[in-house]
Amino acid sequence: MDLNPRKLRILRAIVDEYILSGAPVGSKVLSQNPSFKLSSATIRNEMADLEDLGYLEQPHTSAGRVPSDKAYRLYVNNMMQRSNLTEDEVKVMSAYCQNKVKGLDAVMRETASVLSNITHYTALVMMPESGTNRLRHLQLVPLAEGYALVVVVTDAGVARDSVIHVPADMGADELDRISRSISQRYYNCRMVEVGERMTREMAMELQDRGTFLTDLVDTMESAPGANAHRIALSGANNMLDYPAYSDIDRARQLLAAVEKKDSMYRLLKNAGPFEICVKIGSELGQDIFSDCSLVTATYRIGSMPVGTMGVIGPTRMPYGKVVSVLDYMSKSLGSILTNLLEED
Amino acid sequence: MDLNPRKLRILRAIVDEYILSGAPVGSKVLSQNPSFKLSSATIRNEMADLEDLGYLEQPHTSAGRVPSDKAYRLYVNNMMQRSNLTEDEVKVMSAYCQNKVKGLDAVMRETASVLSNITHYTALVMMPESGTNRLRHLQLVPLAEGYALVVVVTDAGVARDSVIHVPADMGADELDRISRSISQRYYNCRMVEVGERMTREMAMELQDRGTFLTDLVDTMESAPGANAHRIALSGANNMLDYPAYSDIDRARQLLAAVEKKDSMYRLLKNAGPFEICVKIGSELGQDIFSDCSLVTATYRIGSMPVGTMGVIGPTRMPYGKVVSVLDYMSKSLGSILTNLLEED
């Protein structure tokens, strides 16, 4: 008893049907599908086998069968085909950020919003990672005595504010001088190098300034990192649509989990820098998401992968469709960012 | 038949009891309260009067009474007393941002998080408004040819990025020169003035630069505004706790409404710059929130009101408690921001 072609065909039909209907699939509906020339009894036998092999599950004795995570995995790897996007969908996706030039934050939020609207699931979009980005400009802005605001701008357009302590006698002039000097000296260097080189090359110059230099380097390295930890989230309410969560308590926990952006960030990050990645149920490694799947796509600035976006929904989502949408959107976001930010 | 003191006492007891229990209040439980020396029959008569006057409602004939919005309004205006915060609560609130110096975004997010954790409702925190803030620094950072990133820093520490078109032949040097010139010339001017003055004073200088000047002014005026439109949201999942929303469909709509940050912003804004403001049910003017209340507080930098924070929950929330928490938190956030940003 192994996975002969007929079993595969039946399994596939079950997954397709279940994704469509959401109800456990019985032998009868399958036998009525004209592409099978088999009686329901035969199909029943095959289904029993598939259950023994771990591909199907039965909610209770007299119900139909439901695909297991293992079945979805097989389906996604070998059977799924990307679905064509409808005209409407393409229209929405290509129009979404065409006209106006906006800040990075707004672009991320809108991307998430479009994703969740089209898929009707929950969308997550990571801010561009910047460790590999290049420095464009640094500005230290004096605040109250002893404090300054650090503004770092990179070629990914990221400009985030964070505050550091500075020596009390360091005035606006000196801060400005330092800003200009760093901006010029390390223009176009990768952020990861900038920290190193500053520590090495500016130690002398700032040796009587206490921890100022190390504070600044820490901030420059971590601030854009903290930024990258930020994600745009949209459509969390769609979680409540999953019929499986008519149970309100599950729904709450799920929502609470999604609201924790840290853990969502880790989820996206774990999905790795693959073009497209599908994580199914238990593969997500969190009990709460045991009947959810996450589909992620990496977007690029130029040819460099800088971030990940994803859609989280029930395991019975239409993978083909979602993959197509993410593929399109990741390329779309990539080109928006590239047009905006890439030079030369 | 009017609101004699006895009716008021009864009404108050009903509101207190209903807020506590969440179940319609009957005449019997009230009569058992030793502070009333009345039989249930008498109380029933009074309750019937209160219903005629519009202060009480009956879910169905054989249920107890539930306070109407009108009753809550009376309660909040005349009867409510702020409750003392527990030691634990004070500890959490005073510790939440004490140690580390962080960026504005992080402070806002944490504020929202603490608010929602303590109240168990949904918390909204507006970013500081900046129209009245003063310019600290402007930097135009060249991106791709024809584009530049505008970074505006004000005394509220806001540094937001947005992108504008620039004339193709305007190089890094010129952008830097313009940045420096504006930063110096309008240092410490209120943002609302900066726009006007730039339009007037720089028109000559930049007259052959097409729409560059007006674009820049627009961006400078609107970018920090767009920032102010941003709000931090936390604890949306708490919505699902309201027993009234065991109905999943209502819950979905509510969540969807809360996710629309624009409309939430308007809600906060409408609550006005009052120290503390309570909007009850229908007063919010949105059907979907007809059984929610919003309590808001204004926070200040120095003595200037710059933003609003709020908690949205069921109309039967413990107003006294929530008001106390908001009062405390708004002052706390105010002093954090003030310490960080106020000069002189």
Next chain:
DNA sequence: ATTAGCACTCAAAGGAATGGAGTGCTAAAG
């Protein structure tokens, strides 16, 4: 190997019965 047929299982849906909290009204007591 396939299929028709049959007995069996079990969740979901639909009543009917029960219980109980709360009301309004009336008539008596204060």
Next chain:
DNA sequence: CTTTAGCACTCCATTCCTTTGAGTGCTAAT
């Protein structure tokens, strides 16, 4: 005139039972 005890009534919530029907596994015939 106000208050209260008493009673009939209403209506929701819960429980329990029945029915229904989809789906199964197994067996015997094809």
